[in-house]
Amino acid sequence: MIEIEALTKVYGTARVRAVDEVSLRVGAGSVFGFLGPNGAGKTTTIKMLAGLLIPTSGRVRLAGFDVARQRSAAMAQLGAVLEGSRNVYWSLSAWQNLMYFGRLKGLRKARVAERAEDLLTDLGLWKRRNDKVGGFSRGMQQKVAIAVALISEPPIVLLDEPTLGLDVEATRTVKQWITEQARELGTTVLLTTHQLDVAQELCDRVAVMRQGRLVADLPTRELLAGFRERDRYEIRVEGAAPPGFDAVTREGVTTMSVRVRDPREVYDVVERLRAQGAVLESLTQVQPDLEDVFLTLVNEPTDA
Amino acid sequence: MTFARGFAAEVRKGLLNLLAGWRQVLVQMITFPLFYLLIVLFMGRGQLRADLLLPVLLGMVALTFIHEQVNRVFWSYLGDIQSGVLEQTYLTPLPSAASILGRQVAAVISAVPTALAVLVTGAVAITVQGGPLPFDAQMIVPLAAIVLGTCGLALILCGLTLVFKRIEIITQLSVALYAIAGGTLVPLAALPDPIAFLSRLLVPIAPGIEAMRDILLGGHSLTTLPTGWGLGWLLAQPLLITTAGVVLFNRLENLARHRGTLARY
Known part of the structure; x- marks a missing residue:
């Protein structure tokens, strides 16, 4: 597990606080999403x-080891793929890198060879193991970087933008891997991403950073629930828009957004629609996705 | 155990890079001997004089090692910083000293083909010109001093690379400076006294080259070296430079970890 206590980083003579008193605790075997706009301090x-x-x-502390005082033991717990970095030697083959x-x-040596074979086979790179990584596609290079991060079966993996620049298929493979690592092997995964759909799909818990500070740190469901708009419903009916409703009609289906003071008022709305001869197709409470929540959090006015 | 495995992996990686860059080695194996012959020709006013071939050969072999140890390690280190791969090596339990040491050993091995090419060329030229081709096992001591001292220098340059962006100019300048003022081509005794003093004090190859010349050309033993500051300094200087290298590297590495400059991609 990962424990961070009041972590602060101040840069240069201008005393820029890139990270300001951040405290976090990431449980073993969970996928933790670390989100924030560019320059937030992630x-x-x-x-x-x-x-x-x-x-x-x-x-x-990583798995109980202090990174500053027990660096060697702490690093043995860790694998990482860093954003913007090549992470591996392009002049060497995938096999040589591992x-x-x-x-x-x-x-x-024997253990590395065994593990490298498993990883390269699972990632679909076994046939290309002796090719130089420099000749690989971006997705394949990222897979090699992930394999390097996992070579020692570390209990903690840090993934900084693991799906950035990957095509649909490679993104799916990486996502499957992250899920498998956490669910089946109990690996603690901390990932940062700007692809909020990826974070929503994978993360058990999400923290949002803004200007070096944490503005949210909650289980993903709880965070989304906190932003659920209990008073807003989306109603879809067949045909043209009934009079008296704000609606958009597209391809024979009309969509209306209805705001109510009390959920029971929805029945009255449905009754009005029926009275006007509208045929109900669906009625759903509006659920915000992580992108809505993220944008709300990072755009809230600051205290300063 | 981690240190030994990491060190061995670093040496192996260096040798793989050497194999991958065999064309560069081949070019060096041709150009360095040519450069050596040209220098002797220039110094001999157009003639390959037997009395110049051996002293310049000794300097050229030393220069080959310093060139490889400094350039190969420095450029690979800078490349790793700029590509971000260096950070991955820090995400291991391995102390960075093992990595640097491994890089140095790989660089020394990498220098061997070119140094051998220079040696063979020199030996052939000396034989053709009818000059003596002496050998003395005591040569190993100054040669080891040169290699160790150069390790110290490379450590200092790697440390500086971690913190400062434009250090390559200093690296190139230092190799050129050693070629000129290190006694490789012209003996220190023939240089102005202040320059000879500074070279003996600071240049990692200078005492080694003087000692090699004393042994091979003058027929002296290690304990009776007539030029330079004697056996004590021959052994002490590389140790002092390497110690300074270790201390400086650790400090600069710490500074880089404070500033976040272990990678600059």
């Missing part, structure tokens, strides 16, 4: 988590 936080950046204050990083992780 990557800075990820790099402090990975020990690549020394925090100004605060503490990070052997190299596996040995760097301290694994025995």
